Amino acid sequence: MxxxxxxxxxxxxxxxxxxxxxxxxxxxxxxxxxxxxxxxxxxxxxxxxxxxxxxxxxxxxxxxxxxxHSQQLSAEEVRGLFAEITFLSELLDQDIFSDNAVDSWLGAERSHQDFIFGNTSVEIKSISGTERSTVRISSEDQLESINEFLFLRIYRISALTESGAARSLNEIISMTNLKLKNAESIDAFDRKLAACGYIPLPQYDLPRFMISEVNTYKIEGDFPRLIRSELPAGVTNISYDLQLENIASYKCDEQLIFKDI
Structure with a gap:
């Protein structure tokens, strides 16, 4: 430095x-x-x-x-991190021990899924309020897990700078930090944020976001996906778009995610 x-x-x-x-x-x-x-x-x-x-x-x-790191996070990275921190904050609201909640956040460590706790894996996605209803699945491993339960949780996020209820990336990270109960959890949280390329710069005071919709899908049975265990030999590094209208039947109560805590 x-x-x-x-x-x-x-x-x-x-x-x-x-x-x-x-x-x-x-x-x-x-x-x-x-x-x-x-x-x-x-x-x-x-x-x-x-x-x-x-x-x-x-x-x-x-x-x-x-x-x-010499560059700021891109607009897409800011929105994606905002969604992951939102879910981490929701985990903390479930009375899970704060150190376990932070430990369960693996997005910064390039794990196949963003969160793993108990026998549950959760992949977090964000879409903007103006985007068509698709999400990008970035690998053949994102929607396959060795855990018993696998969920896809999608946040529709809109930039509403003038709204008093909107929050910036800096704000939601500060609010989540206040929920942590010990120095070890705060230290781990800081390390993972740094691994994501985040430091609390004034540039992240804008835009301010509102979450307009949250949907949770249970990945099971014939859920449409490309997974490593079913790919032909030699096919790898797969990414694809998933149409949300075609997975509507897999939508589930969000509390199913938290039942294994």
Whole structure:
């Protein structure tokens, strides 16, 4: 992190202090985002030892992130991450332990499905309010799972900047962070966000989104899909569009997703 100087100093009452100094004003937005994220991460620290460990871990992640990412998320990536964080927030509302909820989020780790918990896998998709009713399935593994239950959950998301009920990517991530109950969960959440290419830059304060529709489909039986176990030998790296009108009969109560928690 060449734009920031990190200095460890001893303070009063045998306390240690971390002093961060910005060297280049052109990076002020990134520096401010780093400091704000660090403050949030330290909120649940119980003593100076854990606070120091969290701080150094957080700074190492930011250093690695800034070394490997030079571009902002695309509009499609912002919308997709918004949908995944929305589902994570819904998991937390189901009274699942927060560390388990964060652990179940595997989208940042390029898993076949975005969430796996218990014997359930969930693939999250987002479509914009103006898109035709199809979703892109990006591989032959997304709609096949070794778990007993597999669901496809689709959020229709509209950009409604003027609506008071709309939320930006930064806002929904901050709101979800507040639901986490311990420093380990916050640390894991931050790591996974960084792996997605996200840091809380002001650019993600817009657009602000509203979820206008949520549909959940149970993947079973003759659900239309291309899966690895049924492809001819030599066929790989499949992606395809799935028409939602043709899977309407597989729509299910969303609470089926959470029954295995």
């Amino acid at each position: 060449t734009t920031t100087v990190i200095d460890l100093r001893s303070g009063e009452h045998e306390q240690q202090r971390i002093i961060l100094s910005l060297q280049k004003q052109v990076d002020r937005d990134i520096f401010e985002a780093l400091c704000n994220a660090l403050i949030i991460s330290l909120k649940n620290a119980t003593d100076s030892v854990s606070a120091l460990a969290i701080s150094l871990s957080h700074l190492r992640r930011w250093k690695a992130f800034l070394a490997g």
